[in-house]
Amino acid sequence: MAVNTVFCKPEAMTDAHTHYCPGCTHGVTHRLVAETLDELGIRERAVGVAPVGCSVLAYNYFNCDFLEAAHGRAPAFATGLKRSSPELTVFTYQGDGDLASIGTNEILHAANRGEKFTVIFINNAIYGMTGGQMAPTTLAGQVTTTSPSGRDVESAGWPIRIRELLATLRTPAYIARGSAHSPQWTIRTKQFVRKAFQYQESGTCFSLVEVLSTCPTNWGMSPTESMRWVEENMIPYYPLGELKTPDEEDASFARLTGGLEATPNGYAEKTRW
Amino acid sequence: MAKQLMKGNEAIGEAAIRAGATRYFAYPITPQTEVAEYLARRLPEVGGVFVQAESELGASNMIFGAASSGKRVFTSSSSPGISLMSEALSYITCAELPCVFINVCRAGPGLGGILPSQGDYFQATHASGHGDFHLIVLAPSTVQEAVEHMMTAFDLADRYRNPVMIFADGLIGQMMEPVDFEAVKSGEAVDHSSWATTGAKGRKPHIIKTLYLNPNDNEAHNVHLAEKYAGIRANEQRSELYGGLGSPELILTAFGTAARVCKTAIDVLNEQGVDIALFRPITIYPFPADALDKLSRKQHVKRLLSVEMNNGQMVEDVKLFTGNRKPIDFFGRQGGIVPSPEEVIERVRALLDGKKKPAKERPAEAK
Numbered sequence: 001m002a003v004n005t006v007f008c009k010p011e012a013m014t015d016a017h018t019h020y021c022p023g024c025t026h027g028v029t030h031r032l033v034a035e036t037l038d039e040l041g042i043r044e045r046a047v048g049v050a051p052v053g054c055s056v057l058a059y060n061y062f063n064c065d066f067l068e069a070a071h072g073r074a075p076a077f078a079t080g081l082k083r084s085s086p087e088l089t090v091f092t093y094q095g096d097g098d099l100a101s102i103g104t105n106e107i108l109h110a111a112n113r114g115e116k117f118t119v120i121f122i123n124n125a126i127y128g129m130t131g132g133q134m135a136p137t138t139l140a141g142q143v144t145t146t147s148p149s150g151r152d153v154e155s156a157g158w159p160i161r162i163r164e165l166l167a168t169l170r171t172p173a174y175i176a177r178g179s180a181h182s183p184q185w186t187i188r189t190k191q192f193v194r195k196a197f198q199y200q201e202s203g204t205c206f207s208l209v210e211v212l213s214t215c216p217t218n219w220g221m222s223p224t225e226s227m228r229w230v231e232e233n234m235i236p237y238y239p240l241g242e243l244k245t246p247d248e249e250d251a252s253f254a255r256l257t258g259g260l261e262a263t264p265n266g267y268a269e270k271t272r273w
Numbered sequence: 274m275a276k277q278l279m280k281g282n283e284a285i286g287e288a289a290i291r292a293g294a295t296r297y298f299a300y301p302i303t304p305q306t307e308v309a310e311y312l313a314r315r316l317p318e319v320g321g322v323f324v325q326a327e328s329e330l331g332a333s334n335m336i337f338g339a340a341s342s343g344k345r346v347f348t349s350s351s352s353p354g355i356s357l358m359s360e361a362l363s364y365i366t367c368a369e370l371p372c373v374f375i376n377v378c379r380a381g382p383g384l385g386g387i388l389p390s391q392g393d394y395f396q397a398t399h400a401s402g403h404g405d406f407h408l409i410v411l412a413p414s415t416v417q418e419a420v421e422h423m424m425t426a427f428d429l430a431d432r433y434r435n436p437v438m439i440f441a442d443g444l445i446g447q448m449m450e451p452v453d454f455e456a457v458k459s460g461e462a463v464d465h466s467s468w469a470t471t472g473a474k475g476r477k478p479h480i481i482k483t484l485y486l487n488p489n490d491n492e493a494h495n496v497h498l499a500e501k502y503a504g505i506r507a508n509e510q511r512s513e514l515y516g517g518l519g520s521p522e523l524i525l526t527a528f529g530t531a532a533r534v535c536k537t538a539i540d541v542l543n544e545q546g547v548d549i550a551l552f553r554p555i556t557i558y559p560f561p562a563d564a565l566d567k568l569s570r571k572q573h574v575k576r577l578l579s580v581e582m583n584n585g586q587m588v589e590d591v592k593l594f595t596g597n598r599k600p601i602d603f604f605g606r607q608g609g610i611v612p613s614p615e616e617v618i619e620r621v622r623a624l625l626d627g628k629k630k631p632a633k634e635r636p637a638e639a640k
Contacts, residue, residue: 070360077335079326080340
């Protein structure tokens with residue numbers, strides 16, 4: 001009897017076992033990117049840039065050319081490579097410590113120059129690899145090893161919303177936030193990732209997809225509890241959806257001035273920003 | 274081709290284009306900004322790429338990404354900017370990517386000043402960033418030589434897959450001199466397809482990384498790099514011996530702009546029958562140890578004097594590589610001040626008159 005393959009590993013992923021903790025959504029997001037590379041037929045000219053952080057070893061898991069960047073500098077690496085070889089498809093894969101803390105200057109200016117590469121930004125509200133320290137994205141009151149009494153917004157400030165921050169830039173871009181905490185949102189996030197790469201492929205604009213992610217190990221929760229924590233605590237502060245597309249380049253500005261609704265699919269934005 | 278009068282910074286930019294390097298990423302800083310200004314205008318004419326980066330951190334890390342393409346890439350900066358680039362220099366050297374960095378050195382430490390200096394000698398030759406690594410460092414003393422060094426630099430970078438630094442200073446960058454771009458030609462770009470990240474079409478992925486979590490792997494990589502530096506030390510030492518009347522008793526050691534000043538002083542003194550000569554390192558890494566060692570062993574050489582635009586940095590290499598077998602003195606100006614030939618002549622005469630003791634150690638009444 002013939003056996004039909006109904007599900008398999010994307011060609012853009014290697015056979016390596018990942019080092020990610022049980023319940024961490026890095027693996028899911030890796031797969032979304034790899035599936036996209038396969039579907040768009042761009043694996044053979046794709047070059048990824050790994051960050052410093054939990055996904056520093058991403059180059060072992062993707063079956064395409066890869067650079068491993070200095071902490072926070074992946075957008076600068078990607079700028080240099082894409083500008084030198086515009087025929088390549090270049091993407092960075094960065095966590096929140098890497099992109100939203102040490103690398104804010106690099107990501108802000110890459111976005112503002114409209115660099116034609118794609119950023120996958122993993123936001124799990126904590127430093128994972130170094131063992132659970134406060135990130136720029138750590139929620140108010142969230143306990144970490146360097147905010148043992150919970151993040152005090154009086155001294156540490158409020159968590160940075162990268163999607164909203166970058167969407168204020170006048171330069172056209174595609175900027176969206178998805179999440180890997182549920183099957184529905186994983187599917188939706190895949191659409192965001194695919195669109196992001198398509199905008200790069202057509203030479204249209206810079207693209208960034210923020211993905212809310214889990215960190216059961218450093219949050220001190222079970223994988224199931226972590227998924228619920230994303231839904232109940234992160235999404236209200238980090239609303240999901242596309243915030244900026246190149247087709248409506250001034251929309252983000254309109255939103256900032258209260259002109260447009262920015263919360264698709266039922267996740268109401270509770271905080272006025 | 275006829276010589277043309279050009280400012281050092283602009284000539285450096287033009288030389289890079291003639292060497293086939295058309296990818297340039299930089300951030301403005303005095304006294305090297307004209308490199309960026311010139312290339313912002315010139316590179317589009319030759320189909321090149323210029324990106325004004327958000328910072329020297331950004332520029333130097335763009336160089337990592339750009340060099341990963343295997344194409345000829347370069348950046349330029351000045352001392353405080355080079356400090357910011359030290360992160361990328363460590364990563365790039367570890368990843369063995371060919372590229373060229375230009376330091377138009379100004380006076381430090383801190384924000385310092387914008388005038389010429391050689392205060393970054395230690396940094397360029399010994400401490401360009403964290404970890405065990407070396408750059409190849411060329412130190413031009415004229416605008417023409419800066420142009421020739423640019424051509425050579427890309428060849429060396431390709432050959433050794435290592436960053437090469439041009440150590441100029443504010444004087445080389447800012448002054449105008451006649452330049453002949455045809456005097457030296459850069460070799461053809463090397464085929465880097467065996468490692469460059471050009472897309473994994475029909476081959477296994479190329480990974481450019483600096484992470485070696487396994488200490489044995491990390492040590493093996495360090496040993497590999499050390500062997501490469503040993504090869505560089507064995508094959509790439511460059512120096513010039515200038516002046517003298519046959520058996521100089523005093524050897525000046527100086528590089529870059531300080532060496533130019535010394536040449537003037539030597540011309541005057543040789544004319545007056547004083548037999549002294551200049552040993553000028555052209556590579557400051559690798560330091561031209563073999564030639565200086567040989568020279569310092571000669572009977573007629575009684576002492577050495579290192580003239581620098583800093584507080585005494587290269588003099589430590591002079592002592593190290595001559596085994597301190599002859600008395601070695603130092604004379605330097607700092608803060609952006611270029612020593613005058615008269616000051617050098619005065620110091621030489623004091624040394625030769627005092628003979629047994631260096632001038633700085635003579636008792637006050639003898640001065």
